[in-house]
Amino acid sequence: MAIMPIFAQNAVIPYMEFSNLRKNLKKDFSNFPVIKVAILGDTPTQLLHQALRGYGYETGFSFDIYDSEYDQIERQIMDTSSELYAFQPEYVIIFEANQKQASQFYSNDANAKPVFADVKLEHFTDLVNVLNTYLSCKIIIMNIPEINDGVYGNYANKTDLSFLYQLRKLNFGLMDLARHIKNLFIADVAALVVEYGWQSAFSTSTYTNTGIVFDIDFWPLIAKNISDIILSIHGKFKKAVILDLDNTLWGGIIGDDGIENIQIGELGIGRAYTEFQTWLKQLKERGIILAVCSKNFEHIAMEPFEKHPDMVLRPHDIAVFVANWENKVDNIKHIQSVLNIGFDSIVYLDDNPFERNMVREAIAEISIPELPEDPSEYLSFLRSLNLFETAAITIEDNERTRQYQEQAKRATLQKAYASEAGFLESLDMFCEINSFDRFNTPRVAQLSQRSNQFNLRTIRYTEQDIERISKDKDYATFTFSLEDKFGNYGLTGVIILQKKNDTAFIDSWFMSCRVLKRGMEGFMLNAIATYARSAGLTYITGEYIPTSKNELVKNHYQELGFRWEDGLWMLDVEKYKAKKVFINNQDYGNK
């Protein structure tokens, strides 16, 4: 696999050998944001430490790592005066090795062996609870390779006295624990061992001589996995895949070979493409947007989606379909502008190296995997890149394709109306306002992580933060859910007010760009002004903190009639005249 030379933090991050990662350690990290990570292991973890920091250079983060002496997991966590708490990490990685588990397990008698996993789970639950009581951090537990120790052979699957049985139960229990504890994540080392094999994961001589339990070149795989988790929590994740068609989504050239001769389903190596499409469809169902960019006539390119009996992807699976003879760079820029997401959250898949390079040179931030020449390898190759790591999923994710398709319809209608007001009025917009509650907390946190362009201060909040704010009397919170006659956008706007004396400071104001240009800004301001008046507040103040992505809202407060005073944008609540908007609201849920 080629290492992509430019804008490494946004391109595909390849697997790297340990020695190359270690060379990164001497490089300049000073321009990268710092993330504090503590590693607690029951065996030596220096190689993980170095590999993780080395990956940070590839992804544009400076991991500031506290690596405790090994075998100190309990002491560091249970003793709140330990170095761990003094360090105040944002992430705590807990690593308990297979070999240590085995020796603990073997020391149990036949009565204790069947409950080994339960006892270990209790232990992990205790660690997580203590960390969550005394630290505000994310916790990453590395799960444990499921090795059959050979004591029972395959019979290990038939008895809870076997180590294998207890390991699998433990790993399953960790998944359940992570389902219920929002800030707990699992680094799936067991799955890596399945993928690469225990022979590559483990070096007997290294282990015997040093107690380090993984092979030197297996640690980078673990480090990349952990780095993927951390990056996704920090908002660096993929939202869309743009697909080429001929020889990417099916075998052959639709324009030359015709619909009956392209390879999909039973024909030729069609199975490879069918399974690849099935996988893409699963991504779509979990909220990844699929778009098509093809050099073709549109009616020809669309034909298989509509008519071929073996196609898995159908027209309704594709949010934006672009087929023409213009160059791919322009088409991809067009798709990006319709989707309104950053290039760094887009993956482009194309079998043609020339097209890949052309797009890569023009749009450095976009991720373009070097697909294998053999299409039957596409799927396993893409799976191994772990491009679609995510820190959270919400119910709204799988609705997104439909929303973008509605967007395309609105764009058509907009052309037909001469005046903006007439157009907005025709949309029959309706907006529901709520304060934060346990139903909308996941979506609010997600929007906080994802909104880059319409985000005045770009403070990222997690679900825990949102819960805390919702309970704090010094804050007033507002969510805005918009729908119009074409469909429902869902929760797309958030304002957090921080009350102090006679003033409400706008701590956060962010909005999905899907609802731009329909008067939402005015509607939202009307809502908080109404609230401020009823709460007896005199001023609303706001601040714009520039980032590389939020220039869109540079003049936001000025345009809404705020005045610049003492370094803040300020609005007199009494003098404020409600903006004219074409959005109706029903429920004013904020207290």
Next chain:
Amino acid sequence: MEINEVISEMTKIWQNILDDDAIELKSETTAKDVEGWDSLTNIQLIVAAEKKYKIRFSASEIMNFANVGEMAETIIRKSANA
């Protein structure tokens, strides 16, 4: 393979991994004599030598290497057997 030839090839590996062109291995060189050659970088050096010569050292061989010369001799012996 000549022992001096192997030691000079090892020197290149050591220079590359420890990122220090000034390293000059001799038969009697030990980890103490080379800056940066510690228990962690030792793992890298061993693995790099194993890859280069397509051999595997046993755990006890690794533990008992007294100096660079002994390692080079083991490499020659194992390469000949391979």
